[in-house]
Amino acid sequence: MTYSPPQFEELADLVWALANDRLDADGAAGLRLLLESDAASRRVYSELMDQFALLEWERGGGEGRGMVGLPAVDASIGTAVEHPVGAAVELPHPSDLEPQIPEPPLPSLSTTHYPLPTSDFVGSWAFSCMVSAVIMGVMLLVFWAMKVTHHQHIAEAPSQSAPSDAMPEMVFVGRITGMVDVKWSDDPRFLPPLSSRAYVPLGRKYILDSGLLEITYDSGAKVILQGPCSYEVESTAGGYLALGKLTARVEKERSEARDQKSDPSPLSPLPSPLFSVRTPTAVVTDLGTEFGVEVGHDGITETQVFVGEVAVVSAGEEKTAEAERHIVRAGQLARVEGKNILVTAVDRAGASDKRFFRALPKRIRNPDVYAKLVLSLQPVAYYRMERPRAEADGKVVFDSAHGMHHGALHNESGLPYLFGRFGDSLNLRGNLRGLGPEIADYVLVPNYPKAVDNQLTVATWVMLLDRSKWNWATIAGNWSHYNLREQLQQLRGQFFFGLYGDDNDLSVIILSPGDRSEIIVREGASKPLPLGQWQHVAFVVDKSIVRLYRNGVEVASKPCDGLTVDSPVSVLSIGCVASDGADATPKSCYWRGRIDELAIFHSALSADAIRRLYRCETPAPPRRFNGKEVTP
Amino acid sequence: MGNQDIDTKEFVALLTRYSRRIYSFIRVLVPNQTDAEDLFQDVSITLWGKYGTFRKGSDFRAWAFQIAHYKVLNFRQRQSRLPRLFTDDIVEKLAGDRLLLDDALEARSHALADCYQRLRLEDRELIDLRYTEAATVPSVAAQTGRSVDYVYKALRRIHGELHRCIDETIHGDDPK
Structure with missing residues (x-):
């Protein structure tokens, strides 16, 4: 056919x-x-x-694939993977195979699980681990964005019949159940997992430069690694934290249930079925608890207990009967320096109480939920840039804040709205022919409510699609075009926010209320906005300082003495700089790209609020631990 | 130990080269993406475990497809109590066709990259949302503020455009 x-x-x-x-x-x-x-x-x-x-x-794939510049996508935070205990790899039966694929001799299967071989095979296991690490690296290369069937390779106690050059088997002890803004180490010897839901094999190392990684062990224990850190999965019940921070949560009922079920082989080198974290100077063993561990560059270990209690001993002494074992309880912190262990109460008002992530932050994907986050911060104007439903409203850019300072869209032709960071976004093509404002894309908001008490925040998502070396580019402004003939510099407005001059770096300009001098805060020419990537940008004026933010991080600041309150420019212009006064004719400095979720606040938002807007986070909800509600 | 090291490198090179095709082979026979991904993992582990039996210099792809085929049959047997879309006969025919089509499909895959770039920006973004984040149609709909029906039809249209573009790239104006 x-x-x-x-x-x-x-x-x-x-x-x-x-x-x-x-x-x-x-x-x-x-x-x-x-x-x-x-x-x-x-x-x-x-x-x-x-x-x-x-x-x-x-x-498909892990973070960064296809959406560079976005906050990393976190996987849904799930529970530990359930798999049938004792499940075996199904091997082809010789009678089902073609003659050219003969069945090699393999150990017979049993239902007993031995996570590590006996000391008789340490030599071959050490090599097998090395080979496994290479193979795992390649396996992970090809397993992007894939759910992986959890195979728990079961082997009976290694027998003499196992050939010494048998291909090594992988033992999985859990899986990755969440990633937030992870940046992996550039160390060429380290291969990061490319799937945000990859299974975690024994011996795997995770080296993060930044971000959060959650691992859920098959035992139910959850570990959140906070970059920068280096962590190696040493057993089915713990790992080695060489550097950095982690929090571990092992609920008491699970640990008790596990203790009852566990039947470790007398041949196993594992000393204890309890979950434990080893560091250069300490061994922290869970007793049914939630705790954080931090290892500094000097090897000093600090353990903070949030719920329950842990036992802390100096590294190397965990098997010694005479070892000094410190029980550290909720609200306490143990500091291990060499052989010295000091237990103190946690300073609730200090930084030590807030340095650990106890849960992965929930990321907002739904545009309406993001809008609720913005509105909770009480903007005076908030432009979500959603295309209007009614055709008659096609040229209106709606303000979702209470003041309803709607804008008028000027768009020559084509699609003024495209996919945004959330929902739709405004698609501005700039001044297409460079011959005058009448063919440019921009928005003007008449009677825009100017800030009156020296506090102002503007936050938005932008995607730059074209960079013009000889032209500034405006994200938003209450700003007039400088007119040499009329020398209107003193009437320029409250703020300009966009890309500055020839270098095109992210900048904000305000006028000092006293002498009307310009205060220019720039990120710097060495850090241009990338093209084609969503970036969260914001500035905050707080009476005495102007701060510039990109992607939740402060990138520049300068002292100031407030804002020019009596700006003669009446309009808010989006995507261009307008002329002064009531004429409000767009003049220049057009933005070429997209703008989404533009919000203006007559308050100085905190760094934490800016970070939440960037990370699209809602506050973590209360959790239940051992049947009781606890606040993270 | 030296031989094992060489074996490892060879296996890594071969698996890297053919893994996408092995996944595609499985995907044709197992339409459910989750099942196909799980089976791919299973096949990869088996290939590694049985690599010692592979005759060097012979057709790794055909060998891998055979093992994948076996795994698919095994999977179908385990699921024998569930309603099945494809009969055994269809699976056998698809498997046979798939091996013969592999080179042609590989050529199509090269054309897909170019055709993807030719999509409208909005369509590319929809593809990115669906596949880069391994999202479902409903979650893409939620993120974009569109209806599920809109996203479903839009992605269907885009796939049709990609298929046509690939045909034109490979066959020129020749009719099917």
């Missing part, structure tokens, strides 16, 4: 429905009929499924 376009469309509809679990009984019957009887249909089917597979393969 030669495929005509209508036949292709019919088959493609069926295949697409199949790929999205929408194929009904009639569709299934139709698809079966086509595939059974017609080679051309099978070819088209294979082409389409291969197309899906390629996109899943190429574009």
